Amino acid sequence: MATTTTTISSSLITPPPLTHRTRTYCRCLLPPAAGLSLWARRRRPAVVVVASSAAVLEAPEEVAARKLYVGNIPRTVTNDELAAMFAEHGTVERAEVMYDKYTNRSRRFGFVTMSTPEEANAAIESLNETEVGGRKIKVNVTESFLPNIDRSAPEPEPVFVDSQYKVYVGNLAKSVTTEMLKNFFSEKGEVLSATVSRIPGTSKSKGYGFVTFSSEKEVEAAVSTFNNAELEGQPIRVNKA
Structure with missing residues (x-):
């Protein structure tokens, strides 16, 4: 009887190099104890924790809508006096006069945060351009609220409007x-x-x-x-x- 010799291609007995995709696929076929747990950990979706409504942080733009800049105030005005000025127009959550860190003197401006934007607007209408200690104060909503900003980095300046005056x-x-x-x-x-x-x-x-x-x-x-x-x-x- 004639003997038949069959040549087997080396590609059939030598597995192809494992690529990133084939390695990931192979892990899926491994028993759970061997490789599936590792693959699952890598593929597990991120868990998003949603706080209760009472603990959800307020959006920055909403805070800015009720945070007021108060300028040109007398140097003698204290935090409590600043709060009392605005308390007639709503609930004052915070009032702070800004002081120079070297001289500890008032910088003649501060910030007041009301409980609602409506109260903030009422305070602006009533107090802006009014006289306090012989000075007309300025009251307006702060333009932006930027928490955790890197103060060493240059901040974008508003566009300067030139004029002959x-x-x-x-x-x-x-x-x-x-x-x-x-x-x-x-x-x-x-x-x-x-x-x-x-x-x-x-x-x-x-x-x-x-x-x-x-x-x-x-x-x-x-x-x-x-x-x-x-x-x-x-x-x-x-x-x-």
Whole structure:
């Protein structure tokens, strides 16, 4: 009887190299004790824990809608006095006067958080531009609420609206922000825009800025009122730009 010899291809007896996909597939075929538990742990969906309604954190924009900036207040105003001013218009959750960390003097502004946006709006309508200790205070909703922000990183500045009615503001303290500069000058006219010049790519102030108004009369009033006035603990220089 003739003998028949069959040649078997090496690919039939040598398994192909395991790729990432084939290794994952093979684990599925292993007994649970050997490999399935490892595969399952890697494939297990993330567990999302939902807190009860009473413990859900409020969205930042909702907090911002009831958090008020209060500017141009007398240096003698305390936290309790600030809270009492707003308590007539609703429930005050928090009132805080901002102080200079080096001199411990009031920075003449603070923040008040009301319990609802409606109460915040009522406080703005009643208290903005009212006189406290001989000074007209500014009350408005804070523009943003940014928790856990990296203060070392440069913050985006609002777009500066230029105008022929502009003043230069020099000798600014390093802590002065664009918003503070705008609110400070709003006492003497309609401020179109303000900006604090900063070193490009950083949050470091160059120590000067610009403020624009809607008329020449407001520029003259700003120069006569604020030149050598104190902002953030040091006198500033103001002149027409």
